Amino acid sequence: MSQFRIILASSSPQRKALLSGAGYEFEVMPPDESVESGICSNCGPAELVLDLSARKAAHIASRLLANLAQPTLIVACDTVAECRGTILGKPHDEEHARAILEQLRGTRHRVYSGLCLWLLSPDSKTAPRTRIAITELEMQNLSDAEIDEYLATGLWQGKAGAFGIQDHPNWLSIVQGSESNVIGLPMELLAEMMGDS
Template sequence: MAKFAESLILASQSPRRQLLLKEAGYDVTVITPSPHAETPPRLDETPRESVLRIAREKAEDVASRVDQGIILAGDTLAELNGRPLGKPADREHAREILRALRGHDHFVWSAICLWRRPMDEVLVDVDRTTVKMAPLSDDEIEEYLDSGLWEGKAGAFGIQDRTGWVEIDEGSLTNVVGLPMELFRQMLSRFNE
């Protein structure tokens, strides 16, 4: 069981982030950021810059409502050929994203912001994983779309949803799921130094 003196507050609705933390032994309280706290990627930002900014915005929003504890916020974005691929707006958008990704290498970026209250110490960092999606058929894509599993996921897919669809070329599996646990542990240990 992961233990430290302060309470850990997860600023996220993501069930995948909650599960990763629970499986690693962390006891977390969930406080969802306000809807206005997450603005979409900007045209003048790289995917890396976008996830760093958005993770910080989420943490800052929750920190403004919390007196004590460590707030953990994250953001994840897929990138194909320099183009950010966030969460799909609808089924057609998800289809478009999956067709673009199939058979190609792409990056998954996840940023973490840790915000310690009441001291307002802030750490922000980012991880990148290189992944390759299998050359999926249109039928495989349609079956996945029918499942609804694409909803709320950067790049319109979850690596945990289908075996053999995505291969990690370099980087962290938990980063692709939405919370790079190795980076999280390193950042948390910096608060304890």
């Protein structure tokens, strides 16, 4: 499907599943966790995800450039939810997940993904390209019991905003934007950017 090697700079099972499901052949090379340290603490969600996706791509590029034998496309992405100006990443534990869901219930909120593509070539230098995808969602006004029931499933683990749209919760709907963006990799934007590569 591609004239170059594709590297997914992520260990996310959701991103792997989305790329595989779309028919891409790729390798997985997660960046070190230290890449996310020292991030901008007072920037907005768009700035944050764009910065983190670019950092992840740069980290993988630094590993590959010394022994690059063929054109290689790095795909890096970072996703957060945002509600009323507060950025909501992945919950640390169940109580954190509960607090996030309590904040989101009965609201419209947004999921932001920063997508960075960097095409490396042995004989030329190219710059990374970053774009953003935004999806607006609406969550029903869940009761405490409904939140408890969802938390007991464990489906909140490892997911920005403490939920996964791919799990089809009946209390969450997309108002506008891409479903794959909410899962963690905006496939429509990826296809558009790859068409420009």
